[in-house]
């Protein structure tokens with residue numbers, strides 16, 4: 041029932057596309073299908089390469105039903121290993137950190153190397169534990185434009201193919217050279233993961249939800265669509281930069297800076313500015329709950345400015361994020377209604393339509409999207425910096 045409705049909506053073209061049925065945000069059976077067909081099959085964003093600079097640095101997360109840890113080995117390579125002990129199944133590592141030398145299980149202290157080989161079994165006595173038989177399974181990991189992804193699916197198409205056409209946006213903003221990062225912030229929302237994703241890809245709600253925050257610097261009226269299809273979408277907007285108005289007697293007008301917001305489904309939205317970026321990662325934790333993670337990175341030379349920006353943004357972002365969370369949790373509460381249902385999506389929500397078409401592609405192997413490109417995309421055709 042829910043599946044049929046999602047399939048019908050994913051086939052609707054922009055302009056005649058509706059919001060998803062409310063049950064898609066709460067039905068446990070539908071949730072299981074998504075876990076399997078979306079998060080179990082596609083490339084899932086983890087963090088930035090620059091978030092794990094040192095050997096032993098790791099970040100743990102749960103994708104579909106798998107506990108995964110992305111760990112940088114002493115050889116400098118990033119690997120995605122199963123984060124579940126091969127003895128009796130304890131979860132090995134939590135959140136982010138550095139393993140020092142080995143991965144040590146918190147239960148009976150079996151130890152593994154940074155490549156997942158079993159190294160030590162305390163008090164094993166005469167029992168022979170075959171070390172080769174007890175390695176941590178490895179998953180596919182790909183790094184693309186400085187972003188790290190993992191796929192549980194050995195058959196998933198290569199990562200570069202998955203996001204083909206987007207490289208120029210990332211290279212234009214020099215994302216690969218970003219070396220400065222701030223700690224990843226994690227929150228647990230009482231909202232289905234799709235509500236968070238849909239919210240982060242559209243600027244239609246700025247003027248209403250973020251009246252005193254985002255809207256004051258980046259207005260809904262300045263939001264535009266750049267290009268996209270089911271696989272990804274690029275939107276953008278104009279942001280007023282007040283930094284040149286802070287000093288001096290003569291107060292110039294704030295600079296108008298173009299920013300981009302890129303959705304890489306299923307779980308990443310990246311906001312690109314000049315010399316820095318912010319990202320939001322969304323992971324489902326249940327039919328009506330999700331985990332959001334946020335990160336910020338910047339070019340190395342821009343550390344002091346980046347830090348100031350971070351300080352400013354962290355408070356600004358904190359308030360903005362709280363507003364997003366409140367509205368998504370409100371929509372989740374509304375999703376229990378039997379008499380009401382979702383309505384038409386507007387032009388400012390075209391990226392939401394792309395996202396629904398992505399769901400259709402993953403769930404039913406049907407791609408109803410056509411690549412759509414506006415004149416805004418032409419700015420990125422040449423080698424000019426975005427301005």
Ligand code: FES
Pocket residue numbers: 125126127128129130145146147148149150
């Ligand atoms: S469960 Fe890990 S050592 Fe026993």
Ligand SMILES: [Fe+2]
Pocket residue numbers: 239240245246249250360364
């Ligand atoms: Fe928002």
